[in-house]
Amino acid sequence: MDSETPRHAENLVAPRLAKLDRLRDIGIDPFPHNFERTHTSAGALSEFEEGKEDSPVCSVAGRLVRFNRMGKSAFVHIQDGAGRIQLYLQKNVLGEEQFKRFLDLFDIGDFLGASGTLFRTRTGEVTVRVESLHMLSKSLRPLPEKFHGLSDHETRYRQRYLDLIAGSEVRRTFRMRTVIISEIRRILDGRGYLEVETPILQPLYGGGSARPFVTHYNVLGRDFYLRIADELYLKRLIIGGFDKVYEISKDFRNEGIDRTHSPELTMLECYEAYVDYEEIMRLTESIVAQVATKIYGTPVVDTEAWRLDFTPPWRRISFSDAIRHQTGLDIDDYPDAAGIAEAAAQFGVIVDPDLGRGKVLDSLLEKLVNPLVEEPTFIVDYPVETSPLAKRRVDDERYAARFEAMAAGIKFANAFSELNDPLDQRKRFEEQAQARAAGDEEAQVLDEDFLLAMEHGMPPTGGLGIGIDRLTMLLTGHRNIREVILFPQLRTKN
């Protein structure tokens, strides 16, 4: 018994250890190497429904999850990756010895393999009439209760395997997450995008506004950063001549953890040469609508949490209109940080003006507008101070050609016409350096190597980032990011 096992739990483990010994005593390996199954649970059920044979023969395997003993017979359910199937065990079919062995030595939680013929019970359930039965792996600990399942969040996250065993909704959510990612790949591959891999350990972090995790590279003798974004490397590839590139990978941001933030997050970033953010908006709508359709057969996501219609085109509102509608303020009337900070304070948004006008405007949007956005919406044309890597609008240099996408109060995409003027880019970095000096720890760091690349010429480019975790939340109806991350980070127990 390991040290984590409470003493009283031994009462639950000991009988199973005894059964393990008895299995070995009668020459049965409780942990055999394999089992030749012919069908998954779902495969067996559909074969029966197709009715090509009267009583199809099959071998199935899975974890024992329900156990109804009926004296000389028993109904049990096993669960595999495809679902559940019922087995019917009869003393006169299995023989006295094998039947008794099952009753005496098998427990809920064990993996077993069974072979037999399919039939339909009186109550209509397609079931395997078992002719031979095999122990595939003995379970030594009890599973969570069958009806209520596991509801303690801490245990669900720390022992996710128990959550997955007990909850079909949980399994469904994570299968959807995988479908979302593979469908995005399929869409981008189909459009001629090249999937690439760029460094996770970076000598300088950039491409986003966040504090990084720091690590040490022994052989190079210096600190490196876990990336907060892929952006500056993907742009180097655009400069290098790949017209369309994307990467789906983890970013790391050393920030708070809450319902919509995980320090380790999965991000899609894609860049396409010769297009602007208008085209990227259409791409974004198309990706999300197609992914939703892949899952639900329609772009309408109708869950317990919300109903969201991702059918393009989505609603669009400019940054300044969004602020104006919410506050009556025209942000153009406040060209400096001090003025807008004072105006924001009237709405309970308190920001130190030393951090810059962009920071104040960001806060206004974040606090007063974003939480109220329910329908899928593009907020477009961000003040240039908030967008150090985005191109200025042609008609108004105070604004950047940038959008963010949100729904149900959750921001899930950020995109812009990428700044490709190296002189303007240098200026923007310098402004960020000032903000950093004033105390903005998330301000971007000047990256000479990136500027050098841009000085060699970068084509006009549209770029997009989609938070995969958040998109998964929206598409699966979860309000907490931990529900869509298999192993969310928790404090370690000692």
Added chain:
RNA sequence: GGCCCGCUAGCUCAAUUGGCAGAGCAACGGAUUCUUAAUCCGUGUGUUCUGGGUUCGAUUCCCAGGCGGGUCACCA
């Protein structure tokens, strides 16, 4: 990090205005050859998160800590 809430059996939850800790499921023993949260008979398995304090007596009250949840701040 601040504030608020929670932690009781393997699981889901009760209860104790400070006085022997109790249900269902699971488990264990028995009955049952068509069950579906099977049913019927019997058995309660516990460091009430941890450490202090107050008290004749603490699971309950007080203090500190741990872990979790919510919220605020920061970020996507």
